[in-house]
Amino acid sequence: MAMQTTIIGQSIPRLESNDKATGRAEYIHTMRLPGMLHAKVFRSDTPHGRILSIDTADAAAVSGVFGVYTGEDILKVMPVPYYGPAFHDQPILALEKVRYVGEPVAVVLAEDPHIAEEAAQLIYADYEELPAVYDEIEAMTSEATVHEELKPAGMFPDLKHLVGRRDTNVALDYHLRRGETEGAFADAAHVFEHTFRTQQTMHTPLEPMATLAEQREGRLILHSSSQSPSFVRIEIARLLGWPENKVRVRVPFLGGGFGAKVYIKTEALAAALALLANRPIKYAQTMEEQFYTISKHPSTFRIKSGIDESGKILARECEVWWNGGAYADIGPRVTQKSGFTAAGPYDIENVSIDSYSLYTNRPPAGALRGFGIPQLVWAYESHTDLIARELGVDPMTFRRQNILKNGRPQAVGTTLVDTEIDGVLVELDRRMNWSGPFGKGEGTVKRGRGIAIGFKASISPTTSMAIVNVNADGSIIVHCSTTDMGQGSDTAMAQIAAEVLGVGVDKVIIIHPDTDVTPYDMSTLGSRSTYHMGHAVRLAATEARDKLAEMAKELGLPEGTNAPVDELFRRKYGMQAGNVIGSGSFIPPYKPTDHDTGQSSEATPYWMIGATGVELSVDTETGHVVIDRLITVADLGTALNPEIVATQLSGAAIMQLGFTMTEEMVYDRGQVTNANLADYKIPGFFDIPSIMENVVVEAEQKSGPFGAKGVGESGTFGVSPAIANAVDDAVGVRITEMPLTPEKVFRALRKSAGQPLEEA
Amino acid sequence: MSAGKRTIQFKLNGRDVSADVVSHWNMVEMLQGEFGLTGARESCGLGLCGCCTVLMDGKAVTGCLSLAVLADGKDIETIESQEIDGTLSAEQRAFIESGGLQCGYCTPGMILMTKKLLDENPNPSDDDVRHYLSGNLCRCAAYPEIIAAVHRAAELRCRS
Numbered sequence: 001m002a003m004q005t006t007i008i009g010q011s012i013p014r015l016e017s018n019d020k021a022t023g024r025a026e027y028i029h030t031m032r033l034p035g036m037l038h039a040k041v042f043r044s045d046t047p048h049g050r051i052l053s054i055d056t057a058d059a060a061a062v063s064g065v066f067g068v069y070t071g072e073d074i075l076k077v078m079p080v081p082y083y084g085p086a087f088h089d090q091p092i093l094a095l096e097k098v099r100y101v102g103e104p105v106a107v108v109l110a111e112d113p114h115i116a117e118e119a120a121q122l123i124y125a126d127y128e129e130l131p132a133v134y135d136e137i138e139a140m141t142s143e144a145t146v147h148e149e150l151k152p153a154g155m156f157p158d159l160k161h162l163v164g165r166r167d168t169n170v171a172l173d174y175h176l177r178r179g180e181t182e183g184a185f186a187d188a189a190h191v192f193e194h195t196f197r198t199q200q201t202m203h204t205p206l207e208p209m210a211t212l213a214e215q216r217e218g219r220l221i222l223h224s225s226s227q228s229p230s231f232v233r234i235e236i237a238r239l240l241g242w243p244e245n246k247v248r249v250r251v252p253f254l255g256g257g258f259g260a261k262v263y264i265k266t267e268a269l270a271a272a273l274a275l276l277a278n279r280p281i282k283y284a285q286t287m288e289e290q291f292y293t294i295s296k297h298p299s300t301f302r303i304k305s306g307i308d309e310s311g312k313i314l315a316r317e318c319e320v321w322w323n324g325g326a327y328a329d330i331g332p333r334v335t336q337k338s339g340f341t342a343a344g345p346y347d348i349e350n351v352s353i354d355s356y357s358l359y360t361n362r363p364p365a366g367a368l369r370g371f372g373i374p375q376l377v378w379a380y381e382s383h384t385d386l387i388a389r390e391l392g393v394d395p396m397t398f399r400r401q402n403i404l405k406n407g408r409p410q411a412v413g414t415t416l417v418d419t420e421i422d423g424v425l426v427e428l429d430r431r432m433n434w435s436g437p438f439g440k441g442e443g444t445v446k447r448g449r450g451i452a453i454g455f456k457a458s459i460s461p462t463t464s465m466a467i468v469n470v471n472a473d474g475s476i477i478v479h480c481s482t483t484d485m486g487q488g489s490d491t492a493m494a495q496i497a498a499e500v501l502g503v504g505v506d507k508v509i510i511i512h513p514d515t516d517v518t519p520y521d522m523s524t525l526g527s528r529s530t531y532h533m534g535h536a537v538r539l540a541a542t543e544a545r546d547k548l549a550e551m552a553k554e555l556g557l558p559e560g561t562n563a564p565v566d567e568l569f570r571r572k573y574g575m576q577a578g579n580v581i582g583s584g585s586f587i588p589p590y591k592p593t594d595h596d597t598g599q600s601s602e603a604t605p606y607w608m609i610g611a612t613g614v615e616l617s618v619d620t621e622t623g624h625v626v627i628d629r630l631i632t633v634a635d636l637g638t639a640l641n642p643e644i645v646a647t648q649l650s651g652a653a654i655m656q657l658g659f660t661m662t663e664e665m666v667y668d669r670g671q672v673t674n675a676n677l678a679d680y681k682i683p684g685f686f687d688i689p690s691i692m693e694n695v696v697v698e699a700e701q702k703s704g705p706f707g708a709k710g711v712g713e714s715g716t717f718g719v720s721p722a723i724a725n726a727v728d729d730a731v732g733v734r735i736t737e738m739p740l741t742p743e744k745v746f747r748a749l750r751k752s753a754g755q756p757l758e759e760a
Numbered sequence: 761m762s763a764g765k766r767t768i769q770f771k772l773n774g775r776d777v778s779a780d781v782v783s784h785w786n787m788v789e790m791l792q793g794e795f796g797l798t799g800a801r802e803s804c805g806l807g808l809c810g811c812c813t814v815l816m817d818g819k820a821v822t823g824c825l826s827l828a829v830l831a832d833g834k835d836i837e838t839i840e841s842q843e844i845d846g847t848l849s850a851e852q853r854a855f856i857e858s859g860g861l862q863c864g865y866c867t868p869g870m871i872l873m874t875k876k877l878l879d880e881n882p883n884p885s886d887d888d889v890r891h892y893l894s895g896n897l898c899r900c901a902a903y904p905e906i907i908a909a910v911h912r913a914a915e916l917r918c919r920s
Contacts, residue, residue: 013856021852021871023799023839030798032876116783126850206803206811206865206899255801255865287804486900640766643859647905651862654901673773677897685890688903 007224007499008706011643015510016253016484016489018738025254028210029226029284035213036280037066038113039273042106042123043292044098044531047134047670048144049127049360051096053107056378058122059108060352063114068123070106071095072307077275078239082151085157085263085330086159087171089151092268098127099146099326100361101670102292107269109277132361132670136323137300139169139358146326146359154284158592159332163276172326172332173510174339176598178411179350181306184315188306191388196379198720200298200323200665201658202291203368204682205485209293210284210440211266213274220271221248225485227261228523229513235264236271247271250514250710254485260294261485262525263330291675295665296368297334298323301342301379306350311393313402315350320376322357322365325509329366332357335526337459338372340598344380345421345455345609347403347689349410353598361670370713371526374656374720377454378738381721385450386734396434397452400425403453410607412457413599419607420635420699421563427697428633432613441730444525444620447628448730453611454717457604460524461590465519466536468497468544471579472573474565476501478540481513481521482533487712489529493537495640496705500541519583527608527710530640532586539584547580588703606701606709609635611719612653618730625727627657627689630719634694636711637701645711649694652715656748658683660720664739768832773841781828787821788812790828799839799868810896813869814838820876839868842875850916851875851909860909862900871894874910875902883914 009185019025020078029559071093074081081095082088094105106123110116139146148167152159162172185191211224220240226232229249239710254261270283285293299322306315320342339355340616358580359611388398403422409415428451429435441447468481478497484490494508501507511518521533548568552561555571569578588605613631618624632649639645662681666674674680694715700707720738750757762819769778773869780792791797791814800823802810815837816830842849851874854860861867870893877884877892884892891911898906 013859014861016864017856017861018848018862020867021848021855022843023797023868027798027865027866030792030801031795048902112782204899205863206809206897207801207863254863255803256863258899450770486861488862592852647859647862647900647902650899650904654903655899676806677808678806682897682899683901683903684897685894685903685907688890688901692904 001240005499005706007495008640009504009638010349011641012491012495012505013642014488015224015494027207027255027298028212028223028252028256029207031212031223033212033214033280034189035110036282037111037277038116039270039281040108040113040116041104041259041289041418042120044094044101044103046098046127046129048132049098049103050130050131051052051094051098052126052128054106055124056106059119062115062119062122064113065107065112065119066114068108069273069276077272077563079592083235083239083264083268084153084328086153086332087151087154088153089147089381090327092272100363102363102672103326104269107273109273133169134360134362134667134670136321136360137356138299139360140321142169142392145169148363153536161581169359170356171359172330172335173539174336174355174598176340176351176411178352178599181317181350182311182354183314184350185306188314189309190391191304192383192390193304194383194386194736195302196382198299198375198378199738200362200365201296201663203258203260204287204290204677205256205258205260208285208287208290209261209265211270211283212280213270214280215274215278218250219246220274222271223250224267225273225445226251226253226267226483227254227257227525228263229481229483229515230520231263231523232267233237233515235567236267237267246514251483252512254483258369259525260290262523265293287677288675291665291672292363294329294366295363296404297324297331297365297375298374299375300653301376302473303379305383306385307387307391311391311398311401313346316343318350318353320355322372323360323362324357325360325364326361327364328357329364331365333459334367337457338376339372339454339458340593340603342376344384345404345453347404347408348411363672367525369652369655370716371459373454373456373713374716376414376721377452377717381454382724382736383454385721385725385728390748396425396429398499399453402435412593412603413601414603416607418699418701419609420697421453421455421609423697423699424609424611424633424635427695428611428613428631429631431631431693431695445617446620446730447615447617448726449615449727450483450722450725451611452721452725453719456713456717458528458531458606459603462522462528462532463533463585464521464536465583465585465589466533466540467519468537468540468582470544470548470565472505472566472569472576472578474503475501476508477510477511478537479511479518480517480533480537481500481511485524487648487649487737488641492530492640493533496534496537497541497603500538501545523602527712528709531606531704531709534708535586536584538705539586542582543584544580544582547582551580578637588713605703608710608714610714610717612722614726616723617746620731620749623749624691625740625745629691629694630689631695632710632715633697634714635697635699636705636708637712638701639696640706640708645696646694648711649715650692651759652713653719654683656716656719657687659738660723661739737749766829768829770831770833771835773837777887783829786829787814787823787826787828787831797838797840801865803865807867810869810873812874815872818907820873824876839872842871844869849875850920851913853911854913854916858909858912860902860906862902866896866898870906874913877910878914882917895900
């Protein structure tokens with residue numbers, strides 16, 4: 001560690017542990033307001049259709065119903081009721097068309113949520129059915145057009161060229177060109193090409209999304225399970241044509257987020273209803289409704305590599321299609337910001353990337369713990385393994401030969417600094433005893449092992465602000481809009497403030513996001529908070545510390561005095577009175593990517609690295625895969641709180657294990673048929689590998705607060721391809737499409753034995 | 761929808777209480793709406809995740825599937841009963857010490873099931889823990905830390 005610290009680097013238990021263990025912690029889903037009405041949504045049963053009529057009469061006649069509202073009613077309070085972070089394409093309730101099964105069409109309000117739910121089932125809608133498209137590749141050329149015209153949000157200069165584009169399902173295309181791939185492929189000794197696919201999954205935070213909205217003193221107050229309070233305030237104010245200060249968004253704890261609760265989810269409908277009904281509104285989703293609200297992009301990735309005689313990767317060509325569903329949400333940003341890493345953490349002179357964000361008639365896709373990176377790593381690390389296997393080279397050796405090192409430019413043109421990609425591989429090698437013997441199993445159960453490594457850029461450029469308030473008794477209040485959804489940000493921010501101010505963490509409290517009192521933060525997403533908000537809190541605490549030193553000087557105390565803070569206040573104000581307030585704002589340097597070449601010398605302030613090693617057993621009679629050992633190795637700079645870091649790594653790895661082995665949204669003509677935790681299987685106690693190891697490599701992000709950078713997603717990167725690579729190692733079959741269900745593995749085994757099963 | 765109300769009497773966290781409950785309310789709605797207890801919460805709504813766990817006459821039940829009227833004449837315990845006079849239970853202390861929680865939404869259910877497990881089996885193996893808690897889900901996947909917390913709770917109970 002570069003500097004001596006006393007609180008940074010300590011494994012302090014989460015500050016809110018006591019409230020969580022006693023059940024007292026506040027969540028929106030359990031919150032009630034006096035006089036509130038419950039909102040229950042009537043959803044489209046048609047994947048794509050023009051709305052002919054909506055009959056709400058029977059629903060409105062149910063005793064106890066306060067009112068029934070459709071998209072036309074929303075227009076009374078929000079004249080242009082379309083929202084979204086990148087595109088203003090999503091109506092609060094459907095207008096003119098429906099674009100996926102599950103889209104909100106109408107809503108019932110009642111004091112009793114059961115009455116509202118019953119009444120919602122009595123709404124009838126007629127649609128003129130339109131051709132629908134579900135697949136991202138078909139969407140490129142399909143006659144079905146989900147949106148007649150693209151509606152990029154005005155605030156982003158890099159989306160301006162899309163304004164007014166018509167009759168296309170391509171919401172955004174990103175292109176990267178580095179070197180010259182054509183010639184390099186011609187010169188290559190070997191050329192490999194593969195296509196990989198990922199399925200649609202859902203975050204399923206155990207606290208379903210919820211917003212309570214109320215009007216007070218001509219203002220709108222939203223209590224919301226949001227990862228993005230500042231964004232919600234700005235977006236709701238925009239929809240209403242109000243100034244920012246007339247909207248207040250407050251967020252207590254989140255019962256999980258994982259990207260589901262970023263930007264607008266339940267907030268806009270709750271806000272509109274609170275104005276229409278002039279009563280407090282609770283719009284709390286069920287687990288099922290979450291599947292109709294946001295998901296993780298399915299994807300198709302065609303990847304081609306040219307290799308020279310020595311095993312060096314000369315060129316790589318990547319084409320990625322992201323299935324964004326009916327509304328763009330943050331999909332276009334996934335396409336671009338993750339798209340530029342599609343060639344992997346390798347040093348390749350000639351790279352071309354084409355990344356497409358597609359509209360389809362599925363529920364919208366957005367960010368899910370990795371912002372597209374796990375889909376990319378799935379493809380490039382499966383591909384890397386296949387190449388090594390084909391060339392007869394050890395997969396660890398092949399990776400290390402080609403890995404990107406500090407001082408070298410990544411494909412986007414940004415030079416790598418303070419990033420231990422190779423160091424992570426070396427540590428993984430050591431932990432797995434990779435060059436040592438490995439038992440391949442006996443009889444019908446075969447064993448295999450596999451590795452994979454991925455990396456991620458930070459979403460840039462984004463801003464965080466913080467305020468640190470020192471009270472007259474020396475206790476500290478930190479105001480920041482980072483939402484703690486279980487990742488431990490409150491604790492990390494308190495550690496940073498305490499370290500700077502030289503006090504114990506017990507002297508610090510964190511004010512939860514409340515846009516009336518906590519300043520702007522872009523959002524809690526993309527593993528950005530430790531770095532961005534960490535800096536803002538550090539700067540705010542530093543300013544407060546400097547002001548205290550100035551105060552001591554004014555009082556005639558010698559420099560470096562150890563007079564207690566409460567003594568300073570008493571001397572200055574004659575009693576226990578006053579405050580010292582420091583503020584901090586942070587935005588990292590950034591240069592936008594060039595439109596034609598996709599290049600930027602400063603595309604990201606830091607890189608996050610995660611690698612996975614897996615040992616597993618495959619039952620060749622059933623296709624069942626058991627993960628015996630899962631090792632996660634990461635470079636996250638300096639660990640501010642090592643135990644919380646470890647839980648972030650293993651939590652992310654287990655979540656990705658679910659996406660790899662069992663989770664998949666299953667469809668029947670646009671209808672999700674398993675939108676519940678009985679049929680959509682998330683990991684439980686029996687799914688955890690018997691051995692799990694979380695390893696942090698020694699590294700320092702010099703530009704980070706106390707050498708730290710993000711960690712919340714790194715554990716997800718390598719899991720899926722490491723498992724597919726290990727399955728191949730065990731039984732010699734290659735799965736190219738997630739999830740790796742027993743059926744899929746068994747079919748592949750039978751196929752490779754020349755006895756394929758009939759398609760079901 | 762008929763919304764007939766019925767007055768029920770039961771013991772809630774050691775105190776005799778009564779409540780007017782609508783016949784279709786579930787236990788979670790009653791606890792939150794009538795008593796302001798938010799430790800049992802609805803998540804999956806199917807009795808699969810354990811976030812709504814409460815103890816009824818000492819047996820763990822899913823509060824989202826149990827009708828509130830079933831509490832009549834019963835002894836109901838929720839997570840709110842576990843802290844006594846400001847002192848946390850051994851299970852609660854163990855979850856904090858072992859970092860057996862992240863977002864905290866599933867934590868009350870996990871802690872109540874741990875108490876039940878340790879009442880029945882004071883020294884469980886890893887496998888015993890997995891089996892006993894398998895009806896509780898944690899999307900943050902703090903599973904390794906939760907298993908450690910159960911062992912730690914067993915130790916703390918042994919000592920006291």
